Amino acid sequence: MSLLVVDHVSVSYGRLKALRDASFAMGEGETLFITGPNGAGKSTLLKAIAGVVTPRQGEIMLAGHAIGGKSPEAIARMGFSMVPEGRHVFGTLSIEENLRLGTGMRTDKDAAERDLEQIYAIFPVLKERKDKPAGLLSGGQQQMLVIGRALMAAPRLIAIDEPSLGLAPKVIDDVYVALLKLRDTRGLTLLIVEQSATRAMMTGGRMILLRSGEVALEGDARELARSDALRNAYFGIEEH
Amino acid sequence: MTALLQVFFDALSLGSLYALGALGIALIFGVMRLVNFAHGDYIAFCVFAMLWPSIDAAAIVFLGNLPAWVLIPVILVLGAGISVLSEILVFRRFRNANPATMMIASFALGFVIKYFLLMLYSSRPKSIDLWSAVSLPLEIFGARIPLLQVITIAVTLVILLGLVLFLKHTRYGLEMRAAAENFTMARMLGIRANTVIMMAFALSGMLAAAVGLILATQSGTADIQMGANLMLVAFVATVVGGLGSLPGAVFAGFLIGGLSSLMQAYLPPDARPFRDAFVYGAVIFMLIWRPNGLFTQKSAKQRV
């Protein structure tokens, strides 16, 4: 059974159609890349899954349950953890407080403590400065913090919107290395939105290309990233 | 020296009231960007709850007859109750409205509460005798300080300390601070919006009740307008402190209280009636100097 099913979902902002009839599914343990140019509807798609925007049409199912009309907190409690674009650390809260925020809905407090130690082990810089306000961290460190925070919820599915946005290439590499390490040690199901497809070469998995709110292409991430199809889709050249 | 001490205590006790009022407004603003103009009317509501409804000039004491250890919790619960009730009946439906609409809705709600009280109790101020023993003066270094001032300051400090402990060391406090900073993100981490907002309203209502009890003891009267003036100063203090910043609200409350007391004491007699004009003039310059308030949160600034 698929963990996430997006079934003919459309989202509009007023008259503007941000997402049109998008459909895809992903299974447990899978890594799915969603890519596409600016304004293709990538962030809108994630917001719809998170319950921040309500689809005009279609159905989203998480682990077999429809999430239509549910609040963001209810969806989070169903096992969906979201890292939105622009990081959104709680700047005035300490790093540890940021991390602990994710554990509110867990009942297994001991496991949560172990997770905290694990995250500190992967991101030692967070442990060093755990009592400092999170707003003082650099961009890359903040990105690591929000990924760690999302993991603290022990989610079944974690979605990350543009993890590389505004980061230096070296830092992006660090973020991805950490992310892959987490995926492989914990068997995470990952949904990553990126504007550039090159990172998909590193992570593998499946890839979906969105264009003008529609699913334009779907296939193996490494193959697609290498092929001309992607470039054509970006530049709007139709294949004949 | 003794005069100075007296001014010092005046400033602190007035500042205490302003700080508590500002805190009540800042708590709610933090979680839902609502400037709650009904806050002053919660204060009046709590005071009048101690009286039996009647439009006679003489007040019939009702809850006010209870011993303090019962009365105080009962009034606090009433304050929390009316505050939470207004969130459930009114403000919940305005979550996605713009701030101006919410503000006018809160003003309309305050209007309803005020005239409801007026209908039950008439508009005449009534005398109310609460713990008159505490208005006796206390000798501190030769200055005669009303005991009530000392109690007001002490109570305020206890409330502030309690609030700090709650916010820093409990799960709900953590969630509230997170929600105040970024509500949507907090919800995406599974923090329940309704729980946090109701908690904020309950705390804010309790603060209104505390202010009501202090005001009623201080003035010995129950007046429908009694919360309104304090509410305005508190509102100004919240903005001067930096909207959404709780320490800022408290600090600015004390600052404005201190400024008023100092001016009352040291302005030349001719200028004294214009004291409030000077205070508000100072507020204007503070805002021009620091438009985002004295305690600005980085995240509150607009990023481009």
Add this chain to the structure above:
Amino acid sequence: MQRSQTILQRTLSTPVILIAILAIVALAALIVGTGPFNQTVIEIFIRIVLVVGLYVFIGNSGVISFGHIGFTCLGAYMTAWLTILPAMKKSKLKGLPDIILNAKLHYGWGLLAATIFAGLCAYIIGKVLMRLSGIAASIATFAVLAVIIQVYSNWDSVTGAQSSVVGIPIVRTVWPYFACAVLVVIVAYSYSISRSGLALRSARDEAIAASASGVDITRERLIAFVISGAMMGLGGALYAHSVGVVTPDTFYLNLTFICLSMLVVGGMNSLSGAVLGVVILSSIIQLLRWFEKGVDFGGSIVALPLGVQEIAIGVVMIVILMFRPSGLTRNKELSWPHWPFKQLPAGRSRAPTG
């Protein structure tokens, strides 16, 4: 030719419809003809002047001002100073300069002077405040109101402090008030379709984009602030001549909130909202007042207890805002070819991005 006509039609239809509404209200006073109803209609026109005055600044700039009633106070006292009999002034308001002390002007000059004086004060205050935005600006304007009221409540020799200033010539016919309301609507509409009005609204909707396109937000705001301040001053002067008495207390929070409520309930980003908000809320208030006095229902007189009128109006406002958070007009303008509503240019609501 065809095209220019429709543009003309589109441009003119909103003010024409609004003026027609005002004319109907004025005619109602003429037909009913009783003194109290006449006074009610005068009150409506004064509120139109005030709320439209608020709209010019708040609606176009998006900055909520709590301070505009201060200008109303300035205007009311200015016309009082100029039109009260010199003998009365010499006993009550000794501190006034001689030239004012000896003046006895027609109320028309009083209105003009009030408008100019309030506009001038708005210019001076706006110069300092208009660099502020958002809630800081709102609080700063409130502080201005508080300063004005405190000064006027305590400056005994010039304003009579908290005691009422009496002896202002009372004007009981509806027409001057009607004329002022019409004038204010025309000026407000002209401003909102002027270059400055458009620039200011664009800055309201997209501040960064507007300033990047060369809109000097501070300057455009100042223009709107001065025009709206002048209108508030005119409204204050009209108020003074409608009742003949002024006290500083009249111009404080209650009036501020009543005017703001009418604007928000009508729809704060549209001129039609300002006018309709006044007309509709005033009508409801009047209806409730009648009920409060007692209405004859087939022989039995039903009267609402005191206070119910205010409670009802509060509840009505909350309910309207619940169902129409952007006001009765949804921030659009009344217009003819697209009856009932159209959108002003740059008056659209923001679409979220991302």
